[in-house]
Amino acid sequence: MIKLKNIHKSFGRQQVLKGIDLTVQKGEVVVILGPSGSGKTTLLRCVNYLEKPGDGEILIGDYHLNCRHAGKKEIHALRQKSAMVFQQYNLFRHKTAVENVMEGLLVVKKLSKEEAYRRSAELLEKVGLGSRLDAYPSQLSGGQQQRVGIARALALEPEVILFDEPTSALDPELVGEVLEVIRRIAAEGITMIVVTHEIGFARDVANHIVFMDGGVIVEEGSPAEVLSRPKEERTRQFLKRITPEPNYSI
Amino acid sequence: MKIDLTFIWTAFLQILPAIPTTLVITLVSVLAGFVIGLLAALARIYKVPVLGQAASAYVTFIRGTPMLTHLLLIYFGLPVLLDALSAQFGWGFKSASIPMIGFAFISFSITAGAYMSEVIRSGLLAVDRGQLEAAYSVGMTTPQALRRIIFPQALSVSIPNLSNSVIGMLHGSTLAFTVSVVDINAKAQIVASTNWKFFEAYIAAALIFWGLTLLIERLTAVIEKRMNLYNRGGIV
Numbered sequence: 001m002i003k004l005k006n007i008h009k010s011f012g013r014q015q016v017l018k019g020i021d022l023t024v025q026k027g028e029v030v031v032i033l034g035p036s037g038s039g040k041t042t043l044l045r046c047v048n049y050l051e052k053p054g055d056g057e058i059l060i061g062d063y064h065l066n067c068r069h070a071g072k073k074e075i076h077a078l079r080q081k082s083a084m085v086f087q088q089y090n091l092f093r094h095k096t097a098v099e100n101v102m103e104g105l106l107v108v109k110k111l112s113k114e115e116a117y118r119r120s121a122e123l124l125e126k127v128g129l130g131s132r133l134d135a136y137p138s139q140l141s142g143g144q145q146q147r148v149g150i151a152r153a154l155a156l157e158p159e160v161i162l163f164d165e166p167t168s169a170l171d172p173e174l175v176g177e178v179l180e181v182i183r184r185i186a187a188e189g190i191t192m193i194v195v196t197h198e199i200g201f202a203r204d205v206a207n208h209i210v211f212m213d214g215g216v217i218v219e220e221g222s223p224a225e226v227l228s229r230p231k232e233e234r235t236r237q238f239l240k241r242i243t244p245e246p247n248y249s250i
Numbered sequence: 251m252k253i254d255l256t257f258i259w260t261a262f263l264q265i266l267p268a269i270p271t272t273l274v275i276t277l278v279s280v281l282a283g284f285v286i287g288l289l290a291a292l293a294r295i296y297k298v299p300v301l302g303q304a305a306s307a308y309v310t311f312i313r314g315t316p317m318l319t320h321l322l323l324i325y326f327g328l329p330v331l332l333d334a335l336s337a338q339f340g341w342g343f344k345s346a347s348i349p350m351i352g353f354a355f356i357s358f359s360i361t362a363g364a365y366m367s368e369v370i371r372s373g374l375l376a377v378d379r380g381q382l383e384a385a386y387s388v389g390m391t392t393p394q395a396l397r398r399i400i401f402p403q404a405l406s407v408s409i410p411n412l413s414n415s416v417i418g419m420l421h422g423s424t425l426a427f428t429v430s431v432v433d434i435n436a437k438a439q440i441v442a443s444t445n446w447k448f449f450e451a452y453i454a455a456a457l458i459f460w461g462l463t464l465l466i467e468r469l470t471a472v473i474e475k476r477m478n479l480y481n482r483g484g485i486v
Binding site: 049050072076079080084086088090091092093094095104107136137152153 | 381384385387388389391394398399402403480481
């Protein structure tokens with residue numbers, strides 16, 4: 001289980017997160033929606049301390065961290081509980097696909113080279129890249145790079161995988177293959193927090209939807225509740241803007 | 251004026267034994283300079299209190315003064331300092347026991363460090379911040395991330411500039427003759443002074459330097475190709 005309590009974050013004078021509380025059950029897929037600038041990506045990055053929250057508490061699995069007393073050691077321990085999939089993939093550019101997945105297993109989990117390779121190759125097979133193990137990121141398409149990113153996150157067997165707009169940088173025709181992979185691992189019961197603009201994906205895959213705006217959670221609930229019968233006017237406005245018109249024609 | 255071509259060859263052969271001296275000075279100053287430069291670059295990038303400012307001051311002072319001046323400052327200043335300290339603490343150490351080449355090692359390392367710190371700093375800054383974040387996200391500590399992810403990429407970006415530094419130090423090492431170290435250039439002068447054929451002797455020295463430089467260029471090309479394997483298909 002993941003529990004965020006009263007998370008605050010400011011960039012200089014600007015308050016980006018104004019006290020966020022969020023609970024994610026084990027095996028749940030939570031999708032965070034919201035306009036740009038709403039603080040959703042910042043919230044996600046606070047969970048593994050890529051952004052340092054000004055105040056609040058983070059609980060992941062059995063690890064509890066009070067953001068006021070977080071030293072290097074505590075932050076390092078917290079980060080080992082989660083893994084992240086980035087908007088810009090952020091694969092290690094000087095390492096091949098399989099080395100990217102192996103890296104965490106070797107350095108952090110201290111597996112042997114053979115074991116790390118075996119598991120990494122298996123995971124790449126699973127995301128459909130069994131034939132590209134030795135390709136460098138620069139030789140892979142965006143969709144392929146992102147699938148390596150997902151394999152890299154899966155390899156660590158974290159309590160939760162954080163997805164930061166995983167398809168926003170992709171060509172439209174490559175979005176499908178990445179969403180398909182995420183959908184498949186969601187079905188395996190891996191806990192996820194996903195920031196995305198893909199409403200269709202949210203409707204299909206999420207157990208729980210959170211709508212954020214202006215640094216607060218405006219509304220949350222099941223996809224049916226939030227997407228089909230939003231209670232808040234702000235949510236309605238947002239959904240109207242990003243849901244494509246049916247029967248579109250030019 | 252007549253050029254004595256055969257003497258160029260004679261001088262060439264007589265200068266060859268001085269090559270190791272030049273290479274050792276270059277190698278020591280480049281290696282020590284790399285370590286100093288790396289530390290200075292890290293201190294500045296991470297804005298380490300005191301050390302960061304000290305590194306900035308070091309870089310601007312050294313880059314703002316000629317390499318020959320550094321050598322003379324070390325040559326005249328260091329013995330005074332060491333003898334004073336030795337007398338103070340009773341080390342029983344005499345600065346006269348420092349070999350001449352030692353002054354060249356120390357002062358050129360300091361020179362190289364300042365120039366290389368800028369090369370290394372720009373290399374480190376060229377690595378996308380996302381790489382560090384990705385390393386953190388898989389659970390690495392900062393030293394692990396630097397060693398395994400950031401440094402290798404920064405190094406491969408820096409190779410052309412580092413090779414420039416190495417060549418610069420190779421040529422700069424000729425200044426060591428001012429403290430009586432016999433390097434390639436000094437040897438040329440000695441060889442020439444027996445029969446006053448300076449021009450021929452310096453042609454021989456120039457050819458040797460050119461040859462060494464070509465060697466360094468070739469070597470970097472090979473290293474660069476290997477290290478940048480991962481960029482295939484990129485713009486580079």
